[in-house]
Every structure is written in C-alpha cells, then in structure tokens.
Amino acid sequence: MTMDIELTVNGEHVRESVEPRMSLADFLRERLQLTGTHLGCEMGACGACLVLLSGKPVHACLVLAVQAAGETVETIEGLSESGAIADLQAAFHDRNALQCGFCTTGMMVNAHALLGDNPAPERAEIRDALSGNYCRCTGYEAIVDAIDATARKRASDVEAPA
Amino acid sequence: MKSPAFDYIRARSVAHALEAYRSLDGEGVYLAGGHSVVPSLTLRLQAPAALIDLSGIDALTGISLDDGWLRIGAMTRHAEVAADPMIRDHAHLFHLAAPHVAHPAIRNRGTIGGSLSLADPASEFPAVALALRAEMEVAGHDGVRRVKADDFFLDIYETAMEPGEILQAILVPPVRAGDVAVFDELARRRGDYAMVGAAVQAVVDAGRVTDISIAFFSVGNKPTRAGAAESALRGARLDDAVIAAAQSALDADLDPSDEPQMPASVRRHLARVLLGRLLGHLGTTA
Numbered sequence: 001m002t003m004d005i006e007l008t009v010n011g012e013h014v015r016e017s018v019e020p021r022m023s024l025a026d027f028l029r030e031r032l033q034l035t036g037t038h039l040g041c042e043m044g045a046c047g048a049c050l051v052l053l054s055g056k057p058v059h060a061c062l063v064l065a066v067q068a069a070g071e072t073v074e075t076i077e078g079l080s081e082s083g084a085i086a087d088l089q090a091a092f093h094d095r096n097a098l099q100c101g102f103c104t105t106g107m108m109v110n111a112h113a114l115l116g117d118n119p120a121p122e123r124a125e126i127r128d129a130l131s132g133n134y135c136r137c138t139g140y141e142a143i144v145d146a147i148d149a150t151a152r153k154r155a156s157d158v159e160a161p162a
Numbered sequence: 163m164k165s166p167a168f169d170y171i172r173a174r175s176v177a178h179a180l181e182a183y184r185s186l187d188g189e190g191v192y193l194a195g196g197h198s199v200v201p202s203l204t205l206r207l208q209a210p211a212a213l214i215d216l217s218g219i220d221a222l223t224g225i226s227l228d229d230g231w232l233r234i235g236a237m238t239r240h241a242e243v244a245a246d247p248m249i250r251d252h253a254h255l256f257h258l259a260a261p262h263v264a265h266p267a268i269r270n271r272g273t274i275g276g277s278l279s280l281a282d283p284a285s286e287f288p289a290v291a292l293a294l295r296a297e298m299e300v301a302g303h304d305g306v307r308r309v310k311a312d313d314f315f316l317d318i319y320e321t322a323m324e325p326g327e328i329l330q331a332i333l334v335p336p337v338r339a340g341d342v343a344v345f346d347e348l349a350r351r352r353g354d355y356a357m358v359g360a361a362v363q364a365v366v367d368a369g370r371v372t373d374i375s376i377a378f379f380s381v382g383n384k385p386t387r388a389g390a391a392e393s394a395l396r397g398a399r400l401d402d403a404v405i406a407a408a409q410s411a412l413d414a415d416l417d418p419s420d421e422p423q424m425p426a427s428v429r430r431h432l433a434r435v436l437l438g439r440l441l442g443h444l445g446t447t448a
Contacts, residue, residue: 001169020170020213021203042163043201044268056241056270062200063271066170067193067215110267131353132265 005069009034010078018065025049025060027068028075036076036105040134047133050106051075057113076105085112088150097146099137107133111147120151165203169212176221176301176328182214183326184303190214192328194237194276197268222275222330225249230336233299236275236329240264243274253334255294255361258345259286265353275329278314281321281384284355286347288315289385292377293343293361296334302327318383340365340372344443347380348432356380357424358432360388362440364395369445371395376437381418381429388415391437400445408441409434 006015009032016031023042028034028051040046042061049060052074079085085108091097098104107130114121114129121129126144135143171190173179183190189211193199202208216222222237225248232252234243243249244260256274263269263277263286277287278298291298291311298309300323314322323329347359358381364374374395376388390411398404418429 001167003170019167021165021167023165023200023204026164042204044197047265047267050267053270057267058271059197059267061204062197062268064170064196064200064213067196067217128352129266131351132267 003066003069005066007068007070008072010074010081016065020064020066022065023061024051024053024063024065024068024073027065028060028073034075034077036080038102038105040102045132045134046103046106047110047130048103048106050109050133052079052109052113055113057110076108079109079112087153088112088115088147091146091150091153092143095142095146095149097138097142103133103135103137107135107143111150114147115151115154120155121147123148163204163206165200166206166209168203168210170215171212172215172218175219176330179214179216179219179328180301180303180326182212186211186214188325190326192216192279194279195239195271195273197264197272198276198280198282216328222328227252232334234274234332234334236273236278236331238274240269240272240274240277241266244269252337253294253296254341255290255343255345255363256287256334258343259290259361262286262345262347262349262352262356262359274332278332279321279323279329281315281319283318283382283384284380285385286345286356286359286361286379289359289377289379290345290361291332292385292387293363293375294334295363295375296332298323298329299331299333300327301330306330308333312387315384320384338365338373340367342366342444342447344440344447346436346440346443348436358429358436360433360436360440362444364444366400366444369399371398371400378416378433381416381433386416388412388437390414395441400441405438405441409437412437 002017004017028037038048040048044059044062050057051060126147171182191210193213193215223235226233240263243256250257296311298314309322342364344362347356349356359379361377365372374392379385391408394408394411418426420426
C-alpha cells in the first residue's frame, strides 16, 4: 500500500507517495535529502530526530509520514537557512557545545522551541527541556551554557537595541 | 530497525474505527499519539495488517464540564493536560502529574487515552485516574459503557477493555469542598520511568482527613490503591504518628517483586519515604 501525502516542509509544498510504515524521519532524509534530521535510537529515547511539527518539537522517528499529511514541518535545515537560530549556532560554537555533532541538530530544534515558549529559562528549566536529548561527547554543561547565553543575549538585545 | 509493512486507515468516526477493526479480524491496531505503538512496530514486537488512526475523530477530542464531571477527550495530548485551565481546576492531579510524563517532545504527541489504554504499570496517568476515582467511557459495537478506574486496570498492559473497544473519554468526578491533590515520584533522572510514584487525592477539613485515595505506580503489575494506608489516615489528623502508621500500613498494600536493578525491600522503603513526603506536603497544602 502507498498513499499520496501533501505537506509543507521548510516553507515548501511537498507532494509524495509513501508507504504507511515510512517514518517522518526517513521521509525527510530519504525522499527530501534533509539529512540534518538524525536517526539514533528510532524509539523516541535519544532526541536526535527532533523536528518542529506544526511548530512543536516532536520525534520524527515516532511520527509516520502519513500522519504528517496536511501539516507543517520545519527541520534543522529550515531553521538554519532562515537565520532563526544563527545566534544559537554561534553560541554552541563559542562554548564548544558540540563535538561529533550527531545530537546537535536535535538539541538546536529543542532549544529553539524552548526559547520561543520561555525566553528567559532557568538553568533547571533548560535541563528539563533537554532531558530527552542524549549527548555522548561533551556532557551537558556546555550545551546548557550555550542556550543560557543565547537567552541572555536576546534579552539584552531587546533592552538595548543596536 | 524499520517497521514491517502495514496498511493505514484514517478513521472518520468512532463507528468507522470500530467497523475497520472488525473488518481486520483481529489484525488491526488503533493509533492515537503513536508513541508506544510506533516504537513497538520498529522493534517488531507486533506486526498488524493495518493501523487505524484515531486522531481525526472529533468525538475523541475536547475538554468539557458536564454536571460537575470533567470530560477529557481521549486524544488530549499530555502537553494539553499540563496546560489546560479546566484540567488544572477540575482534575488537578492530572495537571500535577503531566510534567512528569516522559520528556517535553513526547508530551507534544502522546495522549491521555493512549496512556490509560496501554496501562503501563510505570505510567503516571493510570495511577492518577485511580486516585481521582475517574471513570472510563468505552465505546464498542454494543454501545458505550462506563468503567470505574478501580475496575479498569487488570494487570500489566491489560485493562477491562475488550479487543476492538475504544476509550473515548476520561470522566473525573466533581471537585469537593476541601479537595487537595499531591503527586510525586522518585526517578533517577527527570523524565525517566519512576522507581516509585504516587498520586494522592484527599479531603481535609480543619486538619482532619475526611476522605483520601492513594494510588501507587511502578511498584507492581498495575497501578495500585493503598487501601490499608488510606484506612490509617481516614478520620485522622495528619500528625507524625498517623503518618508513620500509614507508612507501616503500606507493607500490606504493596507487593513489589525482586528485580535485578532493585530488590523489593528497596522499593518498599522508597514507597514509605515517598508517602511520608506526600502526606507532609498534604498537611501544608490543605
């Protein structure tokens, strides 16, 4: 069985025919070549595959592509190319908050959503938000630092616009 | 791993879903948020002929108040359970428990009905339903029936629902004067499965417990009411001696098994510690 689905990915209308068993993550990676969405555990434990579905972070490995029909998806590629996370990316770089980079895209998607909902999170709130994102290289301290620094920088830019 | 192949049916109504299930002759699986079903497919723990997606059925969504009872549609996502003001005011235990369910991204997709239907003994919501004395609205070919939470959870991953039945909504009894709710769990890290957790719903009148229900999770094959501890507390003032008596009574209520990662004696100890904290909290909240 295959099904025709239409959805919006990073602002572009997409129409494809898929098997129901195809996950949204495989759809993004294999059909659309959006390989910034990483597949680690394929069971919702590691957080590497997070994308925004209708604006909210979800595990692309746990959503079937057919379930995303009619919805809006944003991936790390969309967030990166629009410049929406440029400061977050710079903060990760400055703080050495990544090493191999496998978890980084999921971290970024999640951090972007967190700062959208809560522009001034406590460190404990950042840790809670990232509790489903595994990093096996750097540990989490630098990642929390980078997100915390981005939140503070955004707040100070609002108070004292250049 | 990848899922085996299956067909996909987007149900338009409860009747359509029931009919689709019947036509699949036992080979269909209902899909709500998908956060337990989809991993079970990728791990190849099951291989249904088709998934019947319930997410497009209007009758399974929405939160409303009817004659004091709060009706929570089964497709309500965990994040909505945490944020909804009606749930906060009329089913406060669900509001308290929701942030403990898995991780934020999971809570954006997982549903309350899916969690209750799965009946994972380590899950928060089944214990909350027990403590709230909620009722389940279950639809089948013979119509709709209501099942009390006390009669709903039978064993590990087993409920009173027959194959093919659909949980439509959770019904929470009216709030009483003096109602107080407390919830907590002991987990190694936030978002992990609890080693022990408990939900407590009580009526406290001038420092005296006039009614209380206590439900534990992660201590056995199903969420468990602590009847002996409840008896020790009902009618009593929440002082140190009464709390100690309730903690001791837990030995009769809970029967955890020895597991490689945790002996039963440790789990019993943690349950006593957790109950002590919750009752202390209850005394200051009431």
